[in-house]
Amino acid sequence: MAINNVVQRGGKVCAYDENGEELFSKSGELVRYTSDAVFVRRGNRVCQLDMYGYVVDGNVKEETQSGNELAGFIFLVLGLFYGLFWLLRFSLRHYRITSVIVVILFGCVLLAGLFSPSLKPHQEKAVSFSKDYNHRQQAFHDAMDLFTQQNYKKAQERFIWLAQIKYRPAFSSYMAGQCAYKKKHYQEAIKFYQQSLAIKEQASYTAILLENLANAYKALKDEKHYAHYRHLLEQQRARN
Numbered sequence: 622m623a624i625n626n627v628v629q630r631g632g633k634v635c636a637y638d639e640n641g642e643e644l645f646s647k648s649g650e651l652v653r654y655t656s657d658a659v660f661v662r663r664g665n666r667v668c669q670l671d672m673y674g675y676v677v678d679g680n681v682k683e684e685t686q687s688g689n690e691l692a693g694f695i696f697l698v699l700g701l702f703y704g705l706f707w708l709l710r711f712s713l714r715h716y717r718i719t720s721v722i723v724v725i726l727f728g729c730v731l732l733a734g735l736f737s738p739s740l741k742p743h744q745e746k747a748v749s750f751s752k753d754y755n756h757r758q759q760a761f762h763d764a765m766d767l768f769t770q771q772n773y774k775k776a777q778e779r780f781i782w783l784a785q786i787k788y789r790p791a792f793s794s795y796m797a798g799q800c801a802y803k804k805k806h807y808q809e810a811i812k813f814y815q816q817s818l819a820i821k822e823q824a825s826y827t828a829i830l831l832e833n834l835a836n837a838y839k840a841l842k843d844e845k846h847y848a849h850y851r852h853l854l855e856q857q858r859a860r861n
Contacts, residue, residue, distance in 0.1 A: 645674030679769035791821035
């Protein structure tokens with residue numbers, strides 16, 4: 622089974638197989654797709670979904686994104702210089718008016734600092750985690766959401782528990798490995814990747830797993846295992 626067609630329907634991205642059967646319908650904006658992955662924009666991030674609609678990478682780096690950010694930065698700098706030039710010209714001609722404006726703006730800044738509530742950057746709503754077997758499906762969805770939000774620590778806690786209770790054990794082990802890999806805890810990532818492979822050797826995410834597994838060994842300077850899993854990755858890609 623492979624992804625044959627993906628279309629945008631309103632705020633949903635719908636994927637279909639070779640027979641025209643719907644594989645999934647997920648929220649977001651379609652960026653591109655391959656035979657085994659769909660890339661969807663959600664906010665300022667691009668997520669990679671597998672053929673079942675599950676997030677396998679919550680923050681894919683797009684090549685065009687860095688170019689757009691650089692262009693935006695250049696325009697911002699040019700705009701600032703242009704604004705400062707005209708402000709300086711105005712200030713030299715009307716220094717009294719300029720002084721009054723500066724005092725008013727400074728006062729507004731002080732008042733805003735005194736009365737605005739203190740905000741913590743990237744503060745997120747806490748998601749309760751109850752290790753209740755009857756709520757395993759909700760724990761799985763929470764874990765996927767946390768992974769998308771790059772809260773890898775809390776997401777990993779849930780994936781490890783889900784693997785332990787045999788809820789989608791291969792995929793949960795793989796995602797626990799993804800969390801560890803994103804945190805650069807490569808030894809831990811290797812453990813969960815191998816655990817996932819032991820349960821299920823072939824899945825939609827196997828190529829990503831093998832590539833990350835090889836890279837984890839490379840980061841640990843284990844060239845023997847790196848070469849082994851790169852070889853398995855090449856075989857996997859040839860098979861697909």
